[in-house]
Amino acid sequence: MGKRKTPALNTSSTADIAFLLLCYFLMTTTMGSQLGLQRRLPPIPDKNQQVEDQKINRRNIIVVRINASDRILAGSEPIDIHFLKDKIKEFLTNPSNNANLPEKEAKDIEGFGTVMVSKGVISLQNDRGTSYEAYLAVQNELVKAVNELRDEFARANFGRPFSKLTEEQQDIVKKAVPQNISEAEPKDVNAQN
Amino acid sequence: MSKFGGSNNKKEVPGITSGSLSDIVFMLLFFFMVTTQMRETENKVQVVVPEASEVVKLERKDLCSYINIGTPIKSLQSQYGTDARIQLNDSFKTKEDIRDFVASERESLNEGDRPLMTVAIRADKDVRMGIVTDVKQELRRCSALKIMYSARRPGDE
Numbered sequence: 001m002g003k004r005k006t007p008a009l010n011t012s013s014t015a016d017i018a019f020l021l022l023c024y025f026l027m028t029t030t031m032g033s034q035l036g037l038q039r040r041l042p043p044i045p046d047k048n049q050q051v052e053d054q055k056i057n058r059r060n061i062i063v064v065r066i067n068a069s070d071r072i073l074a075g076s077e078p079i080d081i082h083f084l085k086d087k088i089k090e091f092l093t094n095p096s097n098n099a100n101l102p103e104k105e106a107k108d109i110e111g112f113g114t115v116m117v118s119k120g121v122i123s124l125q126n127d128r129g130t131s132y133e134a135y136l137a138v139q140n141e142l143v144k145a146v147n148e149l150r151d152e153f154a155r156a157n158f159g160r161p162f163s164k165l166t167e168e169q170q171d172i173v174k175k176a177v178p179q180n181i182s183e184a185e186p187k188d189v190n191a192q193n
Numbered sequence: 194m195s196k197f198g199g200s201n202n203k204k205e206v207p208g209i210t211s212g213s214l215s216d217i218v219f220m221l222l223f224f225f226m227v228t229t230q231m232r233e234t235e236n237k238v239q240v241v242v243p244e245a246s247e248v249v250k251l252e253r254k255d256l257c258s259y260i261n262i263g264t265p266i267k268s269l270q271s272q273y274g275t276d277a278r279i280q281l282n283d284s285f286k287t288k289e290d291i292r293d294f295v296a297s298e299r300e301s302l303n304e305g306d307r308p309l310m311t312v313a314i315r316a317d318k319d320v321r322m323g324i325v326t327d328v329k330q331e332l333r334r335c336s337a338l339k340i341m342y343s344a345r346r347p348g349d350e
């Protein structure tokens with residue numbers, strides 16, 4: 001006999017409700033993954049600890065200075081930012097074993113063998129008046145130099161670019177081409193001139 | 194009854210079912226809920242981060258705390274001037290407050306995650322390095338040594 005069907009629920013408004021929720025989330029959240037240059041700051045030196053390890057050989061260190069008008073001094077000569085990367089690469093590789101460029105040290109890397117690792121350290125100094133944009137541009141060039149060297153090393157030894165290597169291989173490359181960028185204690189660059 | 198019938202048994206065009214519309218919208222909703230993160234703080238300083246080609250992605254977003262540095266936004270300039278300022282959480286702070294800020298951020302993390310805490314410095318590209326250096330020194334003093342300079346890929350935005 002005529003059993004009454006329950007009337008179907010009107011679901012057309014669920015879409016509206018969902019849209020409302022969607023709009024809410026669109027407004028209150030941010031997309032954007034955080035991108036940036038990662039760095040490790042040196043710890044504050046202990047007062048009791050004597051400054052012994054600062055006797056790095058002169059040839060092993062390159063000082064990159066940025067002054068208040070964003071000009072760059074690498075080593076002892078002014079340099080344009082576009083040439084900075086090549087200069088750093090030359091400094092770190094020292095292809096001709098120049099006595100003024102950093103010495104290399106045979107280092108045994110686990111799982112790979114002995115590699116000549118450069119002892120070069122890049123020291124970055126800036127003035128209080130340096131603009132942040134210029135500072136980060138220089139940081140970027142330094143990282144780029146190291147990244148390119150790592151890429152070259154990876155291609156020469158593993159036949160693949162650095163980003164395509166496995167994690168262990170990346171660790172090996174990182175040890176072979178270390179990223180030694182030190183951000184010096186702040187001082188007034190202009191005061192020295 | 195003829196097939197091409199009289200007016201009383203005209204077939205109606207079936208209406209389009211909008212039942213699945215809500216499913217589609219819910220799918221969109223879930224997509225946005227998963228991929229985005231809540232905007233915790235309101236920006237009180239204008240920050241246009243500089244460009245850098247070698248940027249890397251931050252692996253653990255939840256372990257990151259932000260320090261914004263820049264000039265106050267237009268509506269607050271009459272009150273705070275146009276000098277670059279530090280914003281922590283929701284208010285303008287001085288560099289002396291960074292210590293407390295880092296301590297409280299560290300407190301809010303799990304025991305095991307604390308060494309991995311990263312401080313992202315989101316500074317405007319026109320900011321002078323003096324203030325950034327002060328912040329860095331302060332971070333060193335409270336041994337928050339993992340930092341990240343926020344930047345964007347060239348060509349974005």
